[in-house]
Each structure stands twice: as structure tokens, then as C-alpha cells.
Amino acid sequence: MGLVSIHVFRTLPGKQAEHLQRTEEARQLLQELGLQAFTLMPIAGSDVGSLATVVQYSDNREYVRELQRIQADERWQAFYASAMSEPIAELIEVSLFSDADPTYAPATDRPLGVLQSTQWRANPGRLGDFMQNVATAKGHIERLGGTVRTMQCMTGRLPMTTAVSVTFEDLDHFGEYGDKLAADEQWQNYWASVLADPSANLVRSGIFQIIV
Numbered sequence: 083m084g085l086v087s088i089h090v091f092r093t094l095p096g097k098q099a100e101h102l103q104r105t106e107e108a109r110q111l112l113q114e115l116g117l118q119a120f121t122l123m124p125i126a127g128s129d130v131g132s133l134a135t136v137v138q139y140s141d142n143r144e145y146v147r148e149l150q151r152i153q154a155d156e157r158w159q160a161f162y163a164s165a166m167s168e169p170i171a172e173l174i175e176v177s178l179f180s181d182a183d184p185t186y187a188p189a190t191d192r193p194l195g196v197l198q199s200t201q202w203r204a205n206p207g208r209l210g211d212f213m214q215n216v217a218t219a220k221g222h223i224e225r226l227g228g229t230v231r232t233m234q235c236m237t238g239r240l241p242m243t244t245a246v247s248v249t250f251e252d253l254d255h256f257g258e259y260g261d262k263l264a265a266d267e268q269w270q271n272y273w274a275s276v277l278a279d280p281s282a283n284l285v286r287s288g289i290f291q292i293i294v
Contacts, residue, residue: 084188085139086179086233088122091171092132100170105133109293111161112137117148120294122197127288132174134290138188145178177238179245182213186231194292195252198228201235201245201286212281216246219276222269223248227259240285249292256289 093101105121112119112135122134139145152158204212220230228248235243250256263269 084181084186085142085145087137087139087145088134088175088177088179088238089136089173090129090132090134090175090177090239092174093171094169097170101133104165104170105135106293107161108135108165111157112152115152115155115158117152120292122290123293125289125291127199127290128286129288129290133171134175175239177240178236179233180236182216182232182234182244188231194229194249194294196250196256197290197292198248198250198256199245199286199288199290200284201240201243202282203240203243203285204282205280208281212244215276215281216244218272219246222266222272223263226262226266226269227255243285244282245286253291 091101091105102123109119109121118138120136122129122136124130124132124134137148139148202212216232220232223230228250231247231249233245233247235241235245248259250259
């Protein structure tokens, strides 16, 4: 099981270049301090106009330990003070996610450049049905070339929702996957059955470039 923290900042008008530069400075510093940090840049979806800094942890104890260490680090304190002195973005989300599958271990040898994410709120009494749908979808998605990770939002902007991320090596592989999905009869039959009896509502979606 892993944990993922996400800090999302919406860019202020006219500050896109400065925001990207500052976000990259934060990512590089966090990596220098030993954290598994990366940046999500939205290409399409509900988060366009923002940038996200994401950090992965192995468990809750590592999350708390690293949070305390970063808060006390002089380099990070200096960077944060400098960033706050001239606002270029507005903080709109701080969320913490936990893997739905306690045995999940992310692959370390697969290059990742693009992420497609959907976030769902299960209908009352339908969480079990929804998770079964996710498990079925995972088989189809991975058969067609995506890598799936399912996480629960523990706290933050959309608590008690389920995020399903699908990652790809690059945009070319994402495009190839999208064409396969659109033409795949097994997927179309599965998706038609899901839409006929919805077990959850979509509350967020997006396509992101991953900067590591």
C-alpha cells in the first residue's frame, strides 16, 4: 500500500511562466531532499489552469516522518518564504490518497509521461458494485496498454471518493490506447452495461503530463 499527497495551485492571470518555473523549483528541491516528487501539468479536463505537486510515500508513517522533516528543513523554509513573497498561484487543494489495494506496489522500471485520471463518488449503497466495476475495467484497460492504479481520497477536496489513474509512457502511447479503446468491442459492451446501471458519479477527470 502507498500514499500520495497532492497540492494543486491555480495559476493567477498572467503568471503561467513564473508558476511553472516555481513549481519546477519545488519539485527539484523535494527530489534533492529524497522525496518521490513529480509535477502534473493538465492537458485537458477540470484542472486546466493549475499545476500539481505530487509526492508518493510507502505508508502513513513515512508520510508523517517526511512531512515533519520537510517542514523543519532550512532550504525548504527559504524556498517557501520566497514563493509566498510574490504570489503567482492560489492553493486550491491539499489531498491525501491511499491505495485501495493494500498489496499494490508501483512499477519502478516503466517510464511514465502521461496520466489519465477519473475520480468517482459511489452512489449510496453501491460502493461494492462500483469497486467491482473498477476491477473489471482494470482488466480491459491493461489489456489495451494502460497501467491502472486505484486510490481512495482519505482527506482533502473530494473526501471518500475513488480515483482511478491510467498511466502511459508518453502521448503517442496514450493516443494509441485511446483509439484501441474506442474500437474495442469487449470494452464497449462492458461500458454499456455500466451506463445502464450507474454505481457512481464522475466528479473529476483530466489528462496530465507527468514531469519527473
